[in-house]
Amino acid sequence: MDVTIRDEGDTKVVVLQGKLDTNTTPDVESAINSLLDDGVNNLLINFENLSYISSAGLRLLLATAKHMEGSGGDLRVCSLNEMATEVFELSGFTAIIDVYASEQEALGGA
Amino acid sequence: MIIREHSAFRLCWDALILVLVIYSCVLIPYQLVFLHSVELVNNRLMQAIGLVFLCDIGLNFITSYRNAGVEILDSKTIRKHYLSGLFAVDLIANFPMDLLVAAAGDPQVGGFSAILLLRLLALLRLFRFFVILRRWESLSWTHPGYLRVFKYVGVILVLTHCIACLWFASASIDEFPADSWVVVANIETSEPLSQYIRSLYWTITTMTTVGYGDITPSRSVEYLLACVIMLIGASLYAFIIGGLASLLGNLNAAKNSHWEHIESVEQYLRSRQVPASLGMRVHRYYEYLWERHKGLNERTLLEDLPDSLRLDIMLHLAGDVLRDVHLFKHCSTMLRNTLLVALKPATYAPGNYLAREGEVGKNIIFITQGEVEILVGEDEVSHGTLGPGDYFGYLSLALKEHRSASIRACDYCEVLILDKSRYDEISTEYPEFLQVMKQVSAEHSGRASQLLLEGIVL
Numbered sequence: 352m353d354v355t356i357r358d359e360g361d362t363k364v365v366v367l368q369g370k371l372d373t374n375t376t377p378d379v380e381s382a383i384n385s386l387l388d389d390g391v392n393n394l395l396i397n398f399e400n401l402s403y404i405s406s407a408g409l410r411l412l413l414a415t416a417k418h419m420e421g422s423g424g425d426l427r428v429c430s431l432n433e434m435a436t437e438v439f440e441l442s443g444f445t446a447i448i449d450v451y452a453s454e455q456e457a458l459g460g461a
Numbered sequence: 462m463i464i465r466e467h468s469a470f471r472l473c474w475d476a477l478i479l480v481l482v483i484y485s486c487v488l489i490p491y492q493l494v495f496l497h498s499v500e501l502v503n504n505r506l507m508q509a510i511g512l513v514f515l516c517d518i519g520l521n522f523i524t525s526y527r528n529a530g531v532e533i534l535d536s537k538t539i540r541k542h543y544l545s546g547l548f549a550v551d552l553i554a555n556f557p558m559d560l561l562v563a564a565a566g567d568p569q570v571g572g573f574s575a576i577l578l579l580r581l582l583a584l585l586r587l588f589r590f591f592v593i594l595r596r597w598e599s600l601s602w603t604h605p606g607y608l609r610v611f612k613y614v615g616v617i618l619v620l621t622h623c624i625a626c627l628w629f630a631s632a633s634i635d636e637f638p639a640d641s642w643v644v645v646a647n648i649e650t651s652e653p654l655s656q657y658i659r660s661l662y663w664t665i666t667t668m669t670t671v672g673y674g675d676i677t678p679s680r681s682v683e684y685l686l687a688c689v690i691m692l693i694g695a696s697l698y699a700f701i702i703g704g705l706a707s708l709l710g711n712l713n714a715a716k717n718s719h720w721e722h723i724e725s726v727e728q729y730l731r732s733r734q735v736p737a738s739l740g741m742r743v744h745r746y747y748e749y750l751w752e753r754h755k756g757l758n759e760r761t762l763l764e765d766l767p768d769s770l771r772l773d774i775m776l777h778l779a780g781d782v783l784r785d786v787h788l789f790k791h792c793s794t795m796l797r798n799t800l801l802v803a804l805k806p807a808t809y810a811p812g813n814y815l816a817r818e819g820e821v822g823k824n825i826i827f828i829t830q831g832e833v834e835i836l837v838g839e840d841e842v843s844h845g846t847l848g849p850g851d852y853f854g855y856l857s858l859a860l861k862e863h864r865s866a867s868i869r870a871c872d873y874c875e876v877l878i879l880d881k882s883r884y885d886e887i888s889t890e891y892p893e894f895l896q897v898m899k900q901v902s903a904e905h906s907g908r909a910s911q912l913l914l915e916g917i918v919l
Contacts, residue, residue, distance in 0.1 A: 406862055406918040413910050437895070441859045443902030443909050 353400075354382045359458050362393040368400035371408030380411050387415070392424040395457050399430035404438060416448050425449075429457040463534050464524045466596055471524060475593045478517055481510050482590045485583050486619045490626035493577040494633060495653035507580070514555040514586065521551065527599060547588060554585035571634060584623070590615060606711055613705045620697070621668065624690055625661040631686050640679050668694025715755060723747045746810035749873050753808065768802055775801040782829045782877065785850035787904065791897045799887060800894075804877035809833075809870040816868040816919065822857025824880045831874030835917060836867045844915055846871065853919040855898060856909070858884060865918045 352375035353368040363386050371379060386394060394415070398404075412428065419426045429451040431439060439445050451457035464471050488507070521543050525534050533539060559576040562568065568575045594612050598605045632641035637649045642663075648656050663676040667690055678687045710717070723744065730740045763771050776783075779801055783789045789797055804827070809815055815826055815833055828851050835844040844866060847853060857864050858881060879887075887894050902909060912919070 406856070406860055406865070406913060406916075409860075410913050410916065413914050417914070438859050440899035441855055441895070441902055442913070443899070443905060445899075446903040447910055 352378060354379055356382065356386070359395070359454075362395050362458060363391045364395045364397055364454065364458075366397040366400065370403040370405075371401055371411075372403060372405040373407045376405070376407040376411050379408075383411070383415055387418060387422075387424075392419075392422070394419065394424065394426050395454065396426070396428045397430055397454050398428055398432065398435055399454070401432065401435060404435050409438065409442060409444065412448060413444065427451060427457045429454050462523055463536055463539070464520060465534075466525045466527070466532065467600060471520075472597075474517070474520065475596065477513070478589055479593050481513060482586045483615065483619070485510060485586050487622055489577070489580045489583055490623050491657065493573060493581065494626040494630045495657050497574060497577075508557070508560070511555060511557050511583075514551070514583075514589075515557075517589070518548070518551050518555060521548070547592065550585050550588050554583050554588070556582075558582070572636060573634075587619065606708055609708050610705060613701050613708065617701055620693075621661070621664055624668070624693070625657065625664040628664055628686065628690070629656060629660040631683055635682075638680065642676055642678055642680075642683055645679055646676050664690065667691055668698060670695060670698075716751070719747070719751055719755075742810060742812055746808075746813070749810060750808060753873070753875075772798050772802050775804070778806075779804075779829075779877075781849070782827065785829070786827050786852065787850065787901045788827070788852065788897060791900050793893060796887075796891045796893055796897070799891065800879070803883040803887060804879055807876050807878055809874040809876065811870055811872050813870050814867055815870060815874070815876065816854070816864055816866075818865060818867040819863050821861075821863055822854050822881075822919070824878050825852055825854035825858065825884060826868075827852040827877040827879070829875045829877060832871040833868045833874060834871050835912070835919070836869055837865065837915075837917065841867070841869075844912065844917055855902075856913075856918050860918065862918050865916055868919065 352370060355366040355368070357364050357366070365379075365383065365386070367379065369375065383394070383396075396412070412426075416426045418424075427449045430453055431450060436450075439448075439450060449457075485507075522540050523536065525532050525539060526542060527533070528542075533542070558579045562575050562579055570578055591612070594608050597603050598608050629643065632638070632643040632649075635641065637643050643649050643656070646659060648659050651659075659676065665671075666673055666676075667687065670691070678684045726743060726747070727740060730743060763774060766774070776798075783797070789800070792800065809831075816822075818837065828847055828849055830849055832846050832848045834846050836842065837844055847868070853868065856862075
């Protein structure tokens with residue numbers, strides 16, 4: 352799992368590549384927690400290169416969304432592949448986390 | 462005009478005919494043998510009854526009948542069927558020949574009234590008894606077992622009565638010779654009812670092979686008659702009582718079969734030294750199944766039915782589910798019907814697991830009755846409950862992950878199960894299905910996300 356973080360205006364964009372499963376989630380979690388600890392308020396997670404997401408990955412996203420909701424921040428995700436979209440929708444998480452078709456769209460709505 | 466064989470009118474008429482058939486079969490031999498006179502008992506009544514049976518012949522010409530399960534309503538076919546069937550028997554049984562004889566007074570034949578002898582033909586009305594019961598057996602609300610018991614009992618009573626009359630007639634036809642059983646028993650001058658009771662008593666003791674020996678045949682004709690009656694009694698009672706016992710046993714066949722199954726399971730559990738408390742849980746589960754489903758397995762019971770008929774039954778049975786389970790509220794009629802046919806009902810007793818932690822999710826389970834508890838870890842820490850209308854299993858299916866919690870029934874639970882293969886088929890055939898699932902998930906995302914945050918995948 353590769354985690355790339357870059358700035359797009361006041362938004363931190365986290366690009367994930369590979370599989371977000373039980374083994375890789377702790378690395379991503381520590382990367383995201385560092386951003387949250389630094390007081391990042393606008394976070395966009397790009398799933399474009401993510402091939403698989405497990406319940407551990409979903410849990411990380413939910414926990415992040417909950418944290419940011421508590422701190423008045425904003426979490427968005429974008430470019431979900433078919434599998435991730437289905438899991439998101441079947442889990443009902445699209446009602447909790449803002450999902451966008453592309454990074455451009457997500458940043459435009461920021 | 463055609464009368465439907467299961468119409469209310471025909472049912473009431475048949476009930477009347479049934480009563481009159483039994484009345485005729487009892488009264489006519491009794492009147493002939495014990496009373497000897499047409500005037501002593503209900504002569505006018507017997508003529509009125511004869512009139513009712515003549516009306517019945519008329520009605521039989523316009524009453525529908527069943528052929529290979531199909532009700533025949535064509536009047537010409539009905540007439541032909543009756544004429545080639547029981548019409549001749551009905552005519553002989555009910556033609557008022559006694560009135561013709563009565564016009565010539567009441568001639569005596571062998572010491573018996575000719576009118577009463579001719580009325581013996583009315584015993585053929587017994588055929589109508591069987592026809593009516595066969596017609597009633599095809600009614601949906603009657604229990605064929607009870608009707609068969611009624612038929613057996615009716616035949617036994619009428620036969621016993623007729624033999625009792627015949628036994629007394631064997632003496633009375635020869636005007637009570639000194640060595641006849643009636644004279645030996647000293648009842649030749651007794652009241653007719655008393656004579657009948659003695660005769661009936663001998664008949665029953667002989668036919669049931671009890672034979673106390675207080676009344677015995679003494680003349681050749683009586684010995685001969687006794688032999689015939691004993692043969693009839695032995696064979697008929699073996700046949701009828703055996704059939705009756707089998708029928709009575711079958712009336713509770715479902716219950717007997719259910720309890721036999723429980724005994725087999727309990728015997729197995731004992732032989733495998735399963736703890737008594739677990740055995741008791743199994744026992745209670747079967748008790749509940751009996752109370753709730755009368756021991757019938759809905760799963761296998763409905764499998765034989767065509768889909769359309771099974772769907773109608775499921776729609777009827779699933780009234781509460783359709784109302785309570787959110788998924789169905791958003792489905793189109795086609796998708797709802799497909800789901801209902803695909804769903805398999807199951808029952809869980811308190812303490813039974815609907816799903817185990819660590820297993821791969823292979824189905825989605827809809828709870829229709831009862832409450833289940835979500836348990837995590839070896840210590841089975843409770844993470845709340847799910848109740849009627851809730852369902853689980855879709856996340857484990859979608860993520861292809863092992864369940865991270867067990868689901869245990871708190872009380873008796875009725876559920877509907879959609880297995881993975883049917884889930885995949887329906888998802889492919891009805892893209893709407895996934896949309897509906899997503900819509901429902903979005904509406905209940907709070908609970909789902911809370912469970913997931915607690916590390917629970919169901």
